[in-house]
Amino acid sequence: MCKEMTHESFAKDSVIFVENSQSNCFYIIKKGTVGVYINENRVRILSEKEHFGLIGIMRKVNRTSTVIALEDCELFSIGIESFEKIFQQNFTDYIVQLYIIYVFKKSKFLSLVPKTRLKEIASSFETQFFKIHEPIFPAGVDVLNNIVIIVEGTIIDVIYA
Numbered sequence: 001m002c003k004e005m006t007h008e009s010f011a012k013d014s015v016i017f018v019e020n021s022q023s024n025c026f027y028i029i030k031k032g033t034v035g036v037y038i039n040e041n042r043v044r045i046l047s048e049k050e051h052f053g054l055i056g057i058m059r060k061v062n063r064t065s066t067v068i069a070l071e072d073c074e075l076f077s078i079g080i081e082s083f084e085k086i087f088q089q090n091f092t093d094y095i096v097q098l099y100i101i102y103v104f105k106k107s108k109f110l111s112l113v114p115k116t117r118l119k120e121i122a123s124s125f126e127t128q129f130f131k132i133h134e135p136i137f138p139a140g141v142d143v144l145n146n147i148v149i150i151v152e153g154t155i156i157d158v159i160y161a
Helices: 054-059 080-087 091-106 115-124
Strands: 005-010 015-017 025-031 034-038 041-046 066-069 073-079
Touching: 005 025, 025 054, 025 080, 073 080, 091 115
Parallel strands: none
Antiparallel strands: 005 073, 015 066, 025 073, 034 041, 034 066
């Protein structure tokens, strides 16, 4: 996998990529820290061994944030073509299944599900991506009959009809 990675350096205050720009690679931080900004508000600070830019290449959408070097940084990047070659199409589904199994094991209620059924249940989940302010459940859907696991993001409002 290392031959598929490119080493890149960014000076402090350099813009690594801009929100809504084309997603062409993702990054792993070798050294330094970066700030992640959405609508010019810093939402996260990432440092050594953390990664960013994965959403865009997994979903094949434009960048969802702006990332700026908070200090001199050394990064490894993996381009979208290399990423697809390495991980193929099933990567997203595989990661989601692992995450669902993890959530089930950590939850007091969901951990009661027999371990022998976890993989079967995890593979039955439907992966969906939502934009900011997009409803997860349309009006009239009984929310209590559904399990929703948020992999990334935050529910910002709950409106009961």
